[in-house]
Amino acid sequence: MRISELARRAGVPVGTVKYYLREGLLPGGEPTAPTQAQYGEEHVARLRLIRSLGGVGGLSISQTRGVLAAVDDPTTSVHDTLGAAHKALSAPLLGDQLDLTRARAHLERWGWHVQEHTPALILLAEALDALDSAGFDAPDTLLDRYADAAKEVAEADVAEVPTSSPSEAVRFVVIGTLLLEPVLLALRRLAQEDASSRRFGGDLLLAEEAPPT
Amino acid sequence: MRISELARRAGVPVGTVKYYLREGLLPGGEPTAPTQAQYGEEHVARLRLIRSLGGVGGLSISQTRGVLAAVDDPTTSVHDTLGAAHKALSAPLLGDQLDLTRARAHLERWGWHVQEHTPALILLAEALDALDSAGFDAPDTLLDRYADAAKEVAEADVAEVPTSSPSEAVRFVVIGTLLLEPVLLALRRLAQEDASSRRFGGDLLLAEEAPPT
Numbered sequence: 001m002r003i004s005e006l007a008r009r010a011g012v013p014v015g016t017v018k019y020y021l022r023e024g025l026l027p028g029g030e031p032t033a034p035t036q037a038q039y040g041e042e043h044v045a046r047l048r049l050i051r052s053l054g055g056v057g058g059l060s061i062s063q064t065r066g067v068l069a070a071v072d073d074p075t076t077s078v079h080d081t082l083g084a085a086h087k088a089l090s091a092p093l094l095g096d097q098l099d100l101t102r103a104r105a106h107l108e109r110w111g112w113h114v115q116e117h118t119p120a121l122i123l124l125a126e127a128l129d130a131l132d133s134a135g136f137d138a139p140d141t142l143l144d145r146y147a148d149a150a151k152e153v154a155e156a157d158v159a160e161v162p163t164s165s166p167s168e169a170v171r172f173v174v175i176g177t178l179l180l181e182p183v184l185l186a187l188r189r190l191a192q193e194d195a196s197s198r199r200f201g202g203d204l205l206l207a208e209e210a211p212p213t
Numbered sequence: 214m215r216i217s218e219l220a221r222r223a224g225v226p227v228g229t230v231k232y233y234l235r236e237g238l239l240p241g242g243e244p245t246a247p248t249q250a251q252y253g254e255e256h257v258a259r260l261r262l263i264r265s266l267g268g269v270g271g272l273s274i275s276q277t278r279g280v281l282a283a284v285d286d287p288t289t290s291v292h293d294t295l296g297a298a299h300k301a302l303s304a305p306l307l308g309d310q311l312d313l314t315r316a317r318a319h320l321e322r323w324g325w326h327v328q329e330h331t332p333a334l335i336l337l338a339e340a341l342d343a344l345d346s347a348g349f350d351a352p353d354t355l356l357d358r359y360a361d362a363a364k365e366v367a368e369a370d371v372a373e374v375p376t377s378s379p380s381e382a383v384r385f386v387v388i389g390t391l392l393l394e395p396v397l398l399a400l401r402r403l404a405q406e407d408a409s410s411r412r413f414g415g416d417l418l419l420a421e422e423a424p425p426t
Contacts, residue, residue, distance in 0.1 A: 045348055048346045048347060048348060049347050049348070051346060052343045052344075052346045052347035053347075078409070078413040079409045079410055079412075079413035082405065082406065082409045082413075086402055086405075086406070107403065112403055112404065112406075112407040113407050113410055114403050114406045114407060115406070118403070118406055119402075120399045120400075120402035120403045120406065121399075121403065123395060123398070123399035123402070124396065124399035124400065124403065126395070127392065127393075127395035127396040127399055128396065130265050130392050130395070131265075131388075131392050131393075131396070133261050133264060133265045134261060134262050134265035134266075134388050134392055135258055135261060135262070136385075136388045136389065136392060138393070138396070139373075142369055142370075142373055143396070145365060145366060145369035146366055146369070146393070146396060146397055146400055147400055147404070148365060149362035149363070149365040149366045149397070149400075150362070150397060150400035150401045150404045151404045151407075151408075152358060152361060152362040152365070153358060153359055153362045153401055154401055154402075154404030154405040154407070154408045155404075155408050156355055156358035156359070157355075157401075157405055157408070158405060158408040158409050158412050159412075160355055161409075161412075161413075175344075175347050175349045176349065177402065177405070179340065179343050179344050179347055179349060180340075180344075180351070180359070181398055181401075182336060182339070182340035182343070183337065183340040183341065183344070183351075183356070183359060184359055184362070184363060184397065184398070184401065185336070185394055185397070185398075186333045186334075186336035186337035186340055187333075187337065187359055187360055187362075187363035188363045188366055188367055188370075188394075188397065189299055189333035189336070189367075189390065190320065190325055190327050190331070190333045190334065190337065191325065191360070191363045191364045191366075191367030191368070192295065192299075192367040192370055192371060192390070193295065193296070193299070193325075193327045193328070193331055193333065194325040194326050194327060194364075195364075195367045195368050195370070195371040196291070196292045196295045196371050196374075197292055197326055199292075199371050199372075199374075200291040200292035200295075200374075
């Protein structure tokens with residue numbers, strides 16, 4: 001297909017397709033004339049992927065480049081690529097200035113094994129510090145419930161990783177890590193609303209939902 | 214205390230404190246002279262809260278204003294204010310162009326009750342669409358595990374909401390909704406690494422962690 005058809009299929013403007021081509025995020029098509037090229041289904045899939053990462057994923061072009069590099073460069077170990085994918089997905093971290101002691105103590109309590117300076121450990125330490133700064137007391141019992149829930153989804157995530165081909169595995173890890181995060185957060189808010197209506201406002205909500213008679 | 218002491222205590226520059234005063238995010242102090250005022254502990258707490266929302270929370274000034282409005286304006290029902298807080302925390306949504314049918318069908322399957330156009334339902338529909346666009350097949354069994362986990366943390370969240378005063382309840386909901394999200398996401402990534410090391414790379418990880426002999 002030509003570039004105009006490619007753009008239409010992926011739902012992005014032609015100018016955007018040319019921009020991704022220039023930036024090297026999208027590989028070039030098969031040249032058919034000095035100013036024309038043919039594109040295939042793999043280009044449509046790649047464009048949709050780029051759009052998803054920048055859209056709901058909220059990644060910058062340079063972060064998108066990092067994720068695509070992980071997708072394109074499968075190493076032999078799926079576990080290593082999960083680490084690479086997490087790193088590409090992490091904002092620049094200020095780990096040097098952070099005290100990771102408390103975050104590590106929680107992980108030890110839960111019996112979780114991770115690398116010593118893994119990016120998510122820094123994310124956790126930052127998030128715990130932010131709770132402190134806001135004067136929000138999150139008791140260990142609450143964090144334990146969060147850890148149980150996180151373990152439940154993570155076990156499901158990892159069980160779903162396809163082992164048929166390394167590139168499929170990497171693609172699953174990168175996309176799954178990134179695009180399932182908004183799913184989890186949306187579900188938490190919906191479940192909060194459901195739980196809150198049961199604890200605080202059941203009657204009100206039921207009254208609103210009752211069909212008119 | 215004077216403004217310089219207030220800034221030091223909250224860990225922000227004096228210029229930033231003046232900016233928040235001008236923007237009305239921080240209430241003025243008690244005037245002691247034409248160009249001087251005294252501030253109290255409540256100003257320190259408020260400043261720390263603003264800094265947390267803008268920092269890890271990643272909120273803009275106008276989003277911060279929305280959250281603070283929810284904190285400052287407790288209505289009689291905790292359940293209503295949870296809805297207001299979720300709304301203030303949601304980015305502008307494109308609900309009109311979205312098909313919410315699939316998201317609603319999942320909620321019905323789980324027996325969750327939420328308002329018809331609640332912001333998180335739109336977030337869920339957007340997130341599911343993004344998975345489709347990226348060509349990522351998330352089976353119902355995986356979403357069910359996510360729903361179970363989300364319900365677990367949400368029940369814990371709602372059980373922790375203090376009922377001593379409406380303003381404390383609102384503050385808990387707003388801060389908890391926002392600042393526990395990065396905790397949950399960090400924990401998911403850590404649990405993924407732990408699960409992945411068990412499924413794919415246990416030996417490698419153990420070798421790296423073994424103390425030198």
